Amino acid sequence: QVQLQESGPGLVKPSETLSLTCTVSGDSISSSRFYWGWIRQPPGKGLEWVGSVYFSGITYYNPSLKSRVTISVDTSKNQFSLKLSSVTAADTAVYYCARPYSSSSDAFVSWGQGALVTVSS
């Protein structure tokens, strides 16, 4: 049973950097051959893909966030992380980390419970 758990501050000040970590259990990032993802959902709105990272560190980012996003992986801790800089109130959202179904299907099958991050002074 694969489990993902987001962790990080729930409150970030405007213009600062949002940092979240996803800890994976029941699976090994280092032996996976797919892209682990971050997806966010502003209150009352739809899902927005933030970006994804391969076990080797290769990343893909949402073009609309690319200049502010960094996603990294730490295989020794079986974690991957999200950093979003220069945040504004528009970045307030529940942030989910997710695992694809398989190396041949990138649909997100396992999701963390989500971490609400509020941007406010």
Place this chain on the structure above:
Amino acid sequence: QSVLTQPPSVSAAPGQRVTISCSGSSSNIGNNFVSWYQQLPGTAPKLLIYDNNKRPSGIPDRFSGSKSDTSATLGITGLQTGDEADYYCGTWDSSLSAWVFGGGTKLTVL
């Protein structure tokens, strides 16, 4: 403005069948697999359909998916009150090099 277009809401009576559409383009749905997600209030999304029409283990066959050209459809038969949720389609967009979701459809079981 989502890259994939879904109706904001659909409704049907218990026991009936409902379909939810997802319209895209050749750069996304037309050339990539589509997946569907169910999100109950206050919970994380749940994968219902992957690779256009496959169901993960544990998903009942009341849920089905199909794709034609640049559109995809989620079908739900034998509607139950517990099916009331938001439903999202998603796929990779080869032009954007990005994963894209539809805007979501709220299903009401009357």
